[in-house]
Amino acid sequence: MAETKKLKTREQIDQKYKWKVEKIYENIDAWEEDFKRLKDMAPELTSYSGKLMEGKELLNYMKLDEEVSRLAGKLAVYAHLKNDEDTANPTYQALRDKIYSYFAELKSMQSFFIPELLSIPEEAIRKEIEKLPELKIYSFFIEDILKMKPHVLTREKEELIAAVSDCLQAPDKIYSMLSDAEMTFPVIKDENNNDVELTEANYGGFIQSRDRRVRKDAFQGLFKTYNKFNNTLGASLTSSIKNFVFISKTRNYSSALEASLKPNNIPLEVYDNTINTVNNNLSSLHRYVKVKKKLLGLEEIHMYDLYVPIIESPVEHIEFDEAVKVVKEGLKPLGDEYINIFEEGIREGWIDIYPNKGKRGGAYSSGDYDTMPYVLLNYDYKLRDASTLAHEMGHSIHSYYSRKTQPYIYADYSLFVAEVASTTNENLLIDYLIEKEQDRNKKLYLINQQLEQIRTTVFRQVMFAEFEKITHENIEKGVPLTSKDLSNIWHDLNVKYFGPEMVVDNEIDIEWARIPHFYRDFYVYQYATGYAAANSFAKEILKNGEKAVELYKGFLKSGSSDYPINVLKRAGVDMTTPKPLEDTINRFNELLDMLEG
Template sequence: MGQIKRREEIPKEYKWNIEKIYKDVEAWKEDFEKLKIEAPKLSEYTGKLSDGKVLLECLQKQEEVSRLLGKLMIFAHMKNDEDTANPDFQVLKDRIYEYSAEVESIEAFFIPEILSLKDGSIKKFIEDVKELNVYKFLLYKILKRKPHTLSAEQEKLIASVSDCLNAPEKIYNMLLNADMTFPNIKDENGKDVELTDVNYLEFIKSKDRRVREEAFKALFNTYKKYKNTLSASLTSNIKNFVFMSKTRKYENSMECSLKPNDIPIDVYNNTVDAVNNNLKSLHRYIRIKKKLLGLREMHMYDLYVSIIDIAKDHIEFNDAVKIVKRALTPLGKEYIDIFSEGINEGWIDIYPNKNKIGGAYSTGDYDTMPYVLLNYNYSLTDVSTLAHEMGHSIHSYYSRKNQPYIYSNYSLFCAEVASTTNESLLMRYLINNENDKNKKLYLINQELEQIRTTVFRQVMFAEFEKITHEKVESGIPLTGDDLCSIWRKLNEKYFGEDMIVDKEIDMEWSRIPHFYWDFYVYQYATGYAAAHSFANAILKDGEKAVEAYKGFLKSGSSDYPINVLRKAGVDMTTPKPLEDTIKRFDELLDMLETYMND
């Protein structure tokens, strides 16, 4: 039986260098005690922000506290994610996350007090205290929130219950990562293997249809056992967000999510509409794939399998690094040098271990390295994930090096652009440099899958969010059966008549952690479209486009995201980036049909 290694069995060189943050838990505890001394000092500024110099002092103290809190939180969540079943790390994470809610409560006076100042006060402060000029965009952004900000007492109350409001996501994560277990299945060789959320991604791509069907049914039937708990968790999260949007006097929850970053609601709705208007392209893909696979019936568990038989990938991590660096060469020496620094300096936690959180992500804060968590499993998909997550981390690297702390975190709307630009450059490199017909066909299918999963699939997710939030806002209760029904209808619409929508897929909504980050997933599609535009420009225009792109990477949140992208040459208020992406999808389908007719 295939067994996953324990954390202590993984060699040090394959783990992230978390000691760069704190050498041990004792050092973390020392800083935590320091935080508990410094954070309450923020309350001393209450009622005193009508003086420009005091406002500056308060902002500087906020930064000091926030940077310390950020380090503590990053370390705690990274340690917890290394081993989600370790109670000591759970306690560590709980302690700092609970205290972060207390810090929010202490700081709750700030925004209401800024908004209570007489009109023109901020402008005069900035003129009189030159050090405040760096905070200009931040302060004027706060002033735009005036219609949606509560009294100081109400803001303090909301901040004090933030940990409670985050409970649904916490419960969900504990259920999936610490408590839920899956049955054993037989792999291609008939060997018993423990199914996990991580290795499922490989089984569902198996050329052996029995394996992928068995994995598919085992996974989703396990989720189905927890349908009531999972539906209660998700609907509670939606209700919390709807409550917050009403409390803050937004027209609806979508506006609450988008308006603070000046993202027009039309951008969201137009993204859903644009994909719905082009579902014929996805239906065509399903039809072509069904024919190439030689299937009488196309099932949901056939969706991820490659259309061509090639030797199973086994790419050692060091080789993956070389491939990605070659693919990213158009981004220039400076970018490649930063990439190499990340590999050599311990940014990455590479391999899975028992109770390690699944998936992959980039993390870190202003005073830490931009870390990457992987669960590397030697496939081409894992190579792509490396490129993707390092795109996030190098974006963070540039932002933190070129922006002050207050603007160093890029917006959610821009969050997937750099990562997906890397993926796009990688895939084009692989396709263009492959001479073997079968491998080239395989890679074409891989890029089609990138677009299917990052554009079509994420927009389906976005439509699910839109439907569920609107129903809750209308007072319509949602049960587990309701969520399954909504999910089934969307799958039937998106995949068309050539797809058998298996009953097990009805539970797939429960496997998507991003649904706990309200109205986040549509940004994968808009991000991919922006990335596609950047990759096109970089390959076509060379150094000029690279410099514009690096300008985007360096911008952080120093301006609204639509403006940050527009300055770099990508206008997301127009449908062109998304339309161009679907055009690329159609071009790849043409290539497939050419192979079919050879």
């Protein structure tokens, strides 16, 4: 019998495959020294309370706040990276908890700043900025705060909202507790007729099974379980929406949607355009369902057939060095400078490559202004791992450019554009792989991968966004929504989106109850807009070469020096128009042509 392959411990992994966290701090003693320095320095922030009307004092506060925040950021990155290397290590658990707990104190010390700034007449602040040239760098930052004035309440009301914030989070906590901890799913038979307990974790594998009986059993088992709790889950979600509507009204917004979009200066028509553009092009998704039904050889296509790949995943084993070469080839259109930064990241120890016992799962990009933009991987020799490398390095190189170009105050980029650079990399890579692949089955597999990415990131997320819009508008009008109402809305959306070929099984009606993002109001549409912007960038880069690359690098360097819509527009992508989404749907149609060709 073959010996079971055990996961290596952290010590057994070769140093060259680990990120170089020691470049932040050599050891814990150095970290502790800086932590003490932070604790000594931070309380000085409160000494500026009542003095911000004077330009010089405002400038001194901004400089001190930057010094404090940069030091806190550096301490936090080191602690969380070391903790993620081995989550069972109590030393680094304690270190991470120490700095994270201190953030609450820090926030309290900084809490006077915005209310005090808003209490000063706007013209008085602008005069101080004119008088003191050093303050000019903060103009956009300060103006952004000033425009929120109509939505910031009196100190007493702000304190009241802060005091009940934990209560307002209750629906999300109840939902998480129910779905993550208390809900148990039935035992089903796998492909080999073995009994397996269904879980949220293994459902993704079962729903992609080539054995139709397995995916149907998993689908019914999962959603019938959710349906047993439909009243509780309905009450939980509608309570969450009511809370958000209450806060938006209290803060003098015209709607919950405005409360979500206005802080980032995103016009409301961006949300409406996204839904309308996809609705106007649903025939493409209907065609995809029809093609999938035909290629799978089904008489009827059901909701549980959606995730099964048309072509079986090819057997593959890609060494990390080979993945690096493949990704570099895919990203070649971005030019030598971009590839050199990518190589620097590999060479200088940005990346923690392989899994080890206790290491955090998944993948991410992390870092701060005074650290490298680190990448966590759990590399498993599959093509998807090469794609993950491209994706996470997209985030990290975006951060690299932004931090090298922008002052600290504008170095972070908005959530609205957070996935654009990473998805641009993924699109360039898969375009390259499809283009060069000679094996027909492997090519079809890659085409299907990109089709599924567009289906799930654009069509599916926009359906989610439309559900959010309908439910929030109903509650804003005072229309009560039961779990049955929510299920009816969800059913109708599925019928509309998937078209006449799809059998919309009744079990799917409760799927709204499984989406945790609905507790983060009007968040999901950004997956679709981010993908559309990335697709536009990739298309322009492949078509127009260096000219398009320079515009794209301008986007990467912008950070939050302007509102995200403006940053994208300057780089040639106008999200206030339907064009980026239409271009994405055109790509979807091209891929369908390849699939049928």
